Amino acid sequence: xPDGIGIFAADIIDFKCNGSGGREADRxxxxxxxxxxxxxxDGSTSExxxxxxxxxxxxxxxxxxxxxxxxxxxxxxxxxxxxxAMTGLNFAGGSEFAAIQLWxxxxxxxxxxxxxxxxxxxxxxxxxxxxxxxxxxxRRKMFPALFFLxxxxxxxxxADARQRAAAGITPAFxxxxxxxxxxxxxFTWVAFTTLGALLGPMLGHVETYGxxxxxxxxxxxxxxxxxxxxxxxxxxxVSLVVAALTYLMVPGGWYVAAGAVSGLxxxxxxxxxx
Amino acid sequence: MIDATTLxxxxxxxxxxxxxxxxxxxxxxxxxxxxxxxxxxEAAPGCVLISVIAPAFVSRNPADLLALAITFVAATRFSMLxxxxxxxxxxxxxxxxxx
Numbered sequence: 001x002p003d004g005i006g007i008f009a010a011d012i013i014d015f016k017c018n019g020s021g022g023r024e025a026d027r028x029x030x031x032x033x034x035x036x037x038x039x040x041x042d043g044s045t046s047e048x049x050x051x052x053x054x055x056x057x058x059x060x061x062x063x064x065x066x067x068x069x070x071x072x073x074x075x076x077x078x079x080x081x082x083x084x085a086m087t088g089l090n091f092a093g094g095s096e097f098a099a100i101q102l103w104x105x106x107x108x109x110x111x112x113x114x115x116x117x118x119x120x121x122x123x124x125x126x127x128x129x130x131x132x133x134x135x136x137x138x139r140r141k142m143f144p145a146l147f148f149l150x151x152x153x154x155x156x157x158x159a160d161a162r163q164r165a166a167a168g169i170t171p172a173f174x175x176x177x178x179x180x181x182x183x184x185x186x187f188t189w190v191a192f193t194t195l196g197a198l199l200g201p202m203l204g205h206v207e208t209y210g211x212x213x214x215x216x217x218x219x220x221x222x223x224x225x226x227x228x229x230x231x232x233x234x235x236x237x238v239s240l241v242v243a244a245l246t247y248l249m250v251p252g253g254w255y256v257a258a259g260a261v262s263g264l265x266x267x268x269x270x271x272x273x274x
Numbered sequence: 275m276i277d278a279t280t281l282x283x284x285x286x287x288x289x290x291x292x293x294x295x296x297x298x299x300x301x302x303x304x305x306x307x308x309x310x311x312x313x314x315x316e317a318a319p320g321c322v323l324i325s326v327i328a329p330a331f332v333s334r335n336p337a338d339l340l341a342l343a344i345t346f347v348a349a350t351r352f353s354m355l356x357x358x359x360x361x362x363x364x365x366x367x368x369x370x371x372x373x
Contacts, residue, residue: 064355082280089288094319098326099287106279109286116287118322120294125315127298128307134299142299149295210365213341216330217361219323220349226320232313239321243328259325260318267317271310 051156051180058152059188066189068214069097070196076103080197087193091150091186094222095119096193101215102253111253118260126154133161133173145175148182156181234270239263337372341365 066087073083078100086096095116102112126149134142157178165172227233243259250258307315330342345361352360 061354064358068358078280079276081276082284085276085281086284086287089284090291091288092291094323095287095291098322099283101326106277107283109279109283112283113286113290115322115326117290117294119319120291121315121318123291123294124298124302125307125312127295127300128302128305131299131303143296146295146299147292210341210362210367210369213345213361213365214358216327216342217345217349217358218354219327220346221352221354221357223320223323224349226316228316232317233320235317236320236324240324240328240331243325244332247329248332255328256322256325259328260322263321263325264314264318267314267321268310271313273309 047174047176048180051174051177051182052184053180054156054160054177055152055181055184059184062185062188063192065093065218066192067196067199068211068218069093069100070193070198071200071211072196072215073100073103073193074197074200076100077105078103078197080194083197084190084194088190090116091148091189092116092120092123093150093189097215097218098256102256104253108253111257115256115260123149126151130154130158130173133158133171136171136173137175141175145179145182148179148186150182150185152185153178153182231270231272235263235267238266335369337368338365340372341368 069087070083073086074080078086086099087093090096098115098119099107099112102108102115127146130149134145137145157173160177161173164174223236239259239262242262243255246258247255330338333339333342341361341364344364345357348357348360
């Protein structure tokens with residue numbers, strides 16, 4: 001799930017370290033720099049293909065998630081075209097799940113835009129982390145490339161750039177590798193959310209079967225991916241309590257804004273020098 | 275097929291999201307965020323996600339609460355797909371049995 005979906009950055013980096021990526025890194029280290037450059041390939045096609053291949057395991061985890069989102073969107077009254085437009089233009093799964101969950105007819109525009117910003121605010125940090133590696137890119141390439149920035153493409157692109165930097169390859173960041181991973185994620189996401197929307201009406205009312213529990217399930221797994229210890233998670237508890245109380249006492253979708261803001265404020269005040 | 279308000283909302287979402295993608299690069303690249311500000315930014319997505327699903331935690335239906343507890347435990351152990359399957363199956367079965 002693009003962004004926010006599926007596998008979170010930390011998961012991916014784990015995957016890179018523990019899975020085939022780790023062996024890959026070992027292989028890099030045992031090679032001389034010239035060998036490494038050769039293996040990395042300056043051939044554009046092979047770099048693109050390398051990006052697609054490294055993304056493949058993540059794509060499989062994305063598919064069920066995408067199907068659930070598409071199916072849920074049609075239950076909320078979105079047409080297939082509208083859902084495809086959302087996943088194709090926005091391409092940030094976490095915010096799309098949140099938007100669909102809060103969707104009413106007509107939608108509450110300000111609430112959805114604000115929630116989208118908050119869920120995707122992590123891109124700000126991700127873009128800043130990637131910045132040193134993007135300096136050599138011309139702007140006409142960088143701005144389109146940043147459109148495809150999602151948790152997966154970011155984590156893969158950054159991990160790859162660090163490995164290449166360690167192996168002495170310049171430039172460390174491989175735009176074609178990054179775009180291979182990013183476009184594979186993009187087309188998987190848009191295609192399977194659309195398929196979910198097409199299949200959705202055949203499933204009937206999701207509550208009957210318990211499909212609505214897919215949302216908490218997805219969100220909880222995403223949050224585990226962001227887990228950085230009990231202390232860092234205390235604002236989440238504040239958010240949960242405030243959002244739940246607001247939900248019980250105030251009609252409408254305000255519980256999300258109340259929970260999110262109180263969590264952020266508590267994150268600021270609960271922070272202690274490490 | 276496409277409702278004007280819906281389309282507007284979607285385009286606005288897309289614009290906001292693209293701003294977060296280029297904003298970090300353009301604004302933060304030459305700046306160091308304080309550790310405190312970084313901690314707040316890192317907490318933000320989780321705060322939103324848990325707030326969105328908060329109503330499930332105060333459901334009045336015991337079957338739903340039990341299913342949520344099972345899903346919660348599953349989420350701490352398994353990856354996305356098994357967790358979703360366990361969550362959906364437990365909600366479906368428990369609602370049938372209790373609800």
